[in-house]
Amino acid sequence: MFWLQLRGELWKLFGKKRTYIGFGMFLLAQNIVALVFRFSNASREMVRTLEGNSYVATYYISSLTIATIMLFPIAYMLMPLYVSLVGGDLVAKEAEDGTLRMILSRPVTRVRLLLLKWIAGALFSLLLVFALGIFGVAFAALWFPWGGMFVFIPGEVFSVFGPEEGLYHFTIAHIMLWVTAVTVMGLAFMFSCFNVKPAAATVLALSFVFLNFILMNIPFFKEIQHWFFTYHLNLWQGMLVEPILWWKVGSSLTVLVAFNITFFVIGSTAFQVRDIKS
Amino acid sequence: MIALQQLSKKFGDRWALRPLDLSVSHGEIFGLLGHNGAGKSTAIGMMLGQVWPTGGEAHICGHDVAIDRRLALHKVGAIFETPVFYDYLSGWRNLELLSQYTAPTPPARLREVIEWVGLTGREKSKVKTYSHGMRTRLALAQALLPNPELLILDEPSDGLDPEGIHEMRQTILRLRHELGLTILLSSHLLNEVEQLCTRIAVLNKGVKVFDGTLEQIRQSRHGWVRLRVGDFAAAVADLTAQQLVVDTHDGSHVVLLPGVDTDALVRRLVEQGMRVFEIVREEQTLEGFYLELMKKKETPGVPARD
Structure with a gap:
């Protein structure tokens, strides 16, 4: 019964065109990045850095490296937007359209309904992150050869991996990115459970994320960065270094799981006490 | 229930x-x-x-x-004023997913209900192509699915x-x-x-x-008769004296004494030389009753009429 209901939620979610906006934009953004790197001097700085550190640049200017370069702006900017768009829609859109009233005339509990919707949102996030990784490597492979992976964030990360090792780090970075995506989706989902419009739920979630991000980067707060929500959302970035600091990953995962539970509890409490009216 | x-x-x-x-x-x-x-x-x-x-x-x-x-x-099945569905899904799919919130529903039951409401042949079309009437039928179908x-x-x-x-x-x-x-x-x-x-x-x-x-x-106006005569007041006075009517309303209605019928009124009025233009038995309509109720300024303390 639960699986049938979950299948129903997935039909609803993936039957809507707007669900696919994120996938479409990823395709576009990734192709633009790949083409820019292929047909411009964008990789010159990267070559200089690699050669300056005695690495064979051509080996590391690979599809994996370009896919990782694509990952950063998309993971920071686009992915929160699309997961919060879907998370914000999950309950609020049904309330706005009136279909929620029809569902709740049936003997399904509100908490069960929310759980189904949350799982559907988590599966969407998984698919979106999976698509991000697969599309990234696939489009980069159209223009760049298979080879080592180079990750460079000035002052933060300088990592050089062989192809297999690089693929491993790239994959686990995406697994952690899924946790990030689910958390942002869960935040928007929480707002969606209140009596608000779907757009308001999305905007509130994004505002919360951006506000955290801004505050976290103010020098005054540098010392207490780990208290911020967005600090832990970045755990996927920690997968692109060697060695991986698993204790730090574990700590961020615990915090994010706690955030997810909190968001769900707040959302379901708000939804439980709400009057569902036309 | x-x-x-x-x-x-x-x-x-x-x-x-x-x-x-x-x-x-x-x-x-x-x-x-x-x-x-x-x-x-x-x-x-x-x-x-x-x-x-x-x-x-x-x-x-x-x-x-x-x-x-x-x-x-x-x-329990329910229908609400404006039938809303997932417009981007077919009628069939809508019924399938809504019914699953009650219990798993076999396709045979879906077909049976679709036929009952007269949507056979359109169940695989997207709901956005349905007319308002078809949506109402679909709403009825979803309400009937849980038996x-x-x-x-x-x-x-x-x-x-x-x-x-x-x-x-x-x-x-x-x-x-x-x-x-x-x-x-x-x-x-x-x-x-x-x-x-x-x-x-x-x-x-x-x-x-x-x-x-x-x-x-309907019985709340039992015995009411609409009477249009040359002189209503004189007619009422005479009919009351004759113990044919017991009450009047609005200057146009009389209430008959139990057991008295309209023919007795007509006979008496004609015998008295009064001109009778119209005599009709009144039955309370729901509309009339409802409007009367709405006109009354009910307060929470006033008990409902049973």
Whole structure:
């Protein structure tokens, strides 16, 4: 019964065109990045850095490296937007359209309904992150050869991996990115459970994320960065270094799981006490 | 089937529904009447566990909705004023996913219900291509899927054209005759309620102002006769003296003494040389009764007429 209901939620979610906006934009953004790197001097700085550190640049200017370069702006900017768009829609859109009233005339509990919707949102996030990784490597492979992976964030990360090792780090970075995506989706989902419009739920979630991000980067707060929500959302970035600091990953995962539970509890409490009216 | 005990709802400082007692028996078509904002939808919302009551209890099919909503609603179907669906999915898919919130439904049952409501051939089309009438039929189909014993219809004819309203009326009658359902019909279409319901309750500003049968309403003007004569006052004086009438209303109606018929009035008036232009037995219509009720300034302390 639960699986049938979950299948129903997935039909609803993936039957809507707007669900696919994120996938479409990823395709576009990734192709633009790949083409820019292929047909411009964008990789010159990267070559200089690699050669300056005695690495064979051509080996590391690979599809994996370009896919990782694509990952950063998309993971920071686009992915929160699309997961919060879907998370914000999950309950609020049904309330706005009136279909929620029809569902709740049936003997399904509100908490069960929310759980189904949350799982559907988590599966969407998984698919979106999976698509991000697969599309990234696939489009980069159209223009760049298979080879080592180079990750460079000035002052933060300088990592050089062989192809297999690089693929491993790239994959686990995406697994952690899924946790990030689910958390942002869960935040928007929480707002969606209140009596608000779907757009308001999305905007509130994004505002919360951006506000955290801004505050976290103010020098005054540098010392207490780990208290911020967005600090832990970045755990996927920690997968692109060697060695991986698993204790730090574990700590961020615990915090994010706690955030997810909190968001769900707040959302379901708000939804439980709400009057569902036309 | 439905038993409401002192069920009430307050939104902020405003009473949407004052303590309401109501019962609907098995097999009845019960009408819930009232103007917009009278509290009908709020009452229905509380029966379905969508709106939390401020006080009182709602029992559906013998179960308290607040305590055991799952059992209470297991054999209940509902339709709301504007039938809304997932427009981007087919009618079939909509029925499939909505029914799964009650119990797994085999395709044979889906086909059976689709045929019953007359949507065969269009069930695989996307709902966005459906007319309002087809959407209403689909809404009915989703309400019938769990094999309900009780059907709650909240303004089911809203937005339908006269043909659609007629069709809906026939469908409701079929539902009772063929499937033996108990139906709670909330509407402000008095004509519809008059033709369908055996018993009604009227809400006015959240207060129940009437609860009784349509027969009681019709009988409320038992013995009333509309009389148009040359001199109404003289005619009334004579008829009263003759102990043929007991009361008058509005300067145009007389109330006959029990056992007296209109022929006795006509004979007497003609014998007295009075000119008689019209004499008609009056039967209270639901519309007339309803409008009279609405004109009265009911207060929460005034008990409903039973």
